[in-house]
Amino acid sequence: MYNSLRVPVADPKRSYLAHKEAIDRAITKVLSEGHYILGKEVAAFEASFAAFVGVSAAVGLGSGTDALALALRAHGIARGDGVVTVSHTSVATVAAAELVGAVPVLADIEPAFYTLDPASLERALAGHISGGHGTKPPIKAVIVVHLYGQPAAMWEIASICARRDIVIIEDCAQAHDAALADRGVGSWGTAAFSFYPTKNLGALGDGGAVTTNDPAIAEKVKMLREYGWRQRYVSEILGVSSRLDELQAGILRAKLPRLRDENRRRQAIALAYDEGLGDAIGRPARRAGASHVFHQYVVRVPEREAFQEALRRRGIGTNVHYPVPVHLQPAYRDRVWLVGGALPVTERTANEVLSLPMFPELTDDEVALTIKTILDVCRSRQAA
Ligand SMILES: *Cc1c(COP(=O)(O)O)cnc(C)c1O
Numbered sequence: 001m002y003n004s005l006r007v008p009v010a011d012p013k014r015s016y017l018a019h020k021e022a023i024d025r026a027i028t029k030v031l032s033e034g035h036y037i038l039g040k041e042v043a044a045f046e047a048s049f050a051a052f053v054g055v056s057a058a059v060g061l062g063s064g065t066d067a068l069a070l071a072l073r074a075h076g077i078a079r080g081d082g083v084v085t086v087s088h089t090s091v092a093t094v095a096a097a098e099l100v101g102a103v104p105v106l107a108d109i110e111p112a113f114y115t116l117d118p119a120s121l122e123r124a125l126a127g128h129i130s131g132g133h134g135t136k137p138p139i140k141a142v143i144v145v146h147l148y149g150q151p152a153a154m155w156e157i158a159s160i161c162a163r164r165d166i167v168i169i170e171d172c173a174q175a176h177d178a179a180l181a182d183r184g185v186g187s188w189g190t191a192a193f194s195f196y197p198t199k200n201l202g203a204l205g206d207g208g209a210v211t212t213n214d215p216a217i218a219e220k221v222k223m224l225r226e227y228g229w230r231q232r233y234v235s236e237i238l239g240v241s242s243r244l245d246e247l248q249a250g251i252l253r254a255k256l257p258r259l260r261d262e263n264r265r266r267q268a269i270a271l272a273y274d275e276g277l278g279d280a281i282g283r284p285a286r287r288a289g290a291s292h293v294f295h296q297y298v299v300r301v302p303e304r305e306a307f308q309e310a311l312r313r314r315g316i317g318t319n320v321h322y323p324v325p326v327h328l329q330p331a332y333r334d335r336v337w338l339v340g341g342a343l344p345v346t347e348r349t350a351n352e353v354l355s356l357p358m359f360p361e362l363t364d365d366e367v368a369l370t371i372k373t374i375l376d377v378c379r380s381r382q383a384a
Helices: 012-018 020-033 040-053 064-074 091-099 118-125 154-164 215-224 246-277 304-313 344-352 364-383
Strands: 057-061 082-086 103-107 139-145 167-171 190-194 208-212 229-231 297-300 337-339 353-356
Touching: 012 020, 020 040, 020 246, 040 057, 040 208, 040 246, 057 064, 057 215, 064 091, 064 139, 064 167, 064 190, 064 208, 064 215, 082 091, 082 118, 091 103, 091 139, 103 118, 118 139, 118 154, 118 337, 139 154, 154 167, 208 215, 215 229, 246 297, 246 364, 304 353, 304 364, 344 353
Parallel strands: 082 103, 082 139, 103 337, 139 167, 167 190
Antiparallel strands: 057 208, 190 208, 297 353
């Protein structure tokens, strides 16, 4: 699927090949030690990942979606509680709230940064929501998504939440090592990470983690991931089965030491796109003081589908994250609450965003070809 193009939009196999020796060694080690679930690799990865994020604990889980759901549950979010998040995100963010029986309340985004608009959050907390069924849900938590690798407006959001005792869950699935000034994402609240293969830190299968500075939350998530056990075979609370496995943990341990360099490479590619594309296309804005880790490099184009098709014909892969906002999807349309009854910035954004090829193994030649092809397509559009 990826490789029929001259420049693919993503290529997880290249990530494997870039780390082949270390990954093969890690896999052989796990296979020969013969312990495949919750052993030494998971414990060692949890310790290094917590240190990397700059928090006291990480708990390895089956996926990023589970990480969000178990983070909510660990904070006591349950059936009927309102959870504010955005509609311009992976559907996983909203699915996680639904998994715990919570009621999604979808807020609008900042037009330049595509992340939760603090003003929209304030309106949600003031009760200006409509569209769902029954009585308005009491809002207990916010899932803040650091979309595309750009940190959300955490200082404003954190102060709004502190005033009203709202739990903050950070969705860091696209933002491993992103930061605002010196403060890394994942340190404002309890955070959820995904290790889906194309994420900035990707496994070769599914995986996720919760990170936290609260030992009680870490302990609770550890119990929840395995049937509510603290002690084997004793379910103290209701739990699920969601474990990072030893193979994936070994692979992630092998890759973690180079994550920071790989993010720098993403940032260098982003800079090359910025400089090469100039004003031909709507380029991504960076929040002041933010370290954006460019999970995606997202541009804005009118008549996006035609533009995407023109690039595809010339061998350049692109993707749309995300073409249909969650509140317009069939499964969610008639059940979610919307701040102010409509999300105009979200809907406008979803019609125009286009993600360019972005992964650390992209070559300079591929980046140059992508830029040249986009400029060509822009020129032929102007001529038309
Ligand atoms: C990938 C992703 C998730 C879900 O992660 P999975 O590991 O696929 O379950 C959640 N939120 C966002 C923003 C994501 O990009």
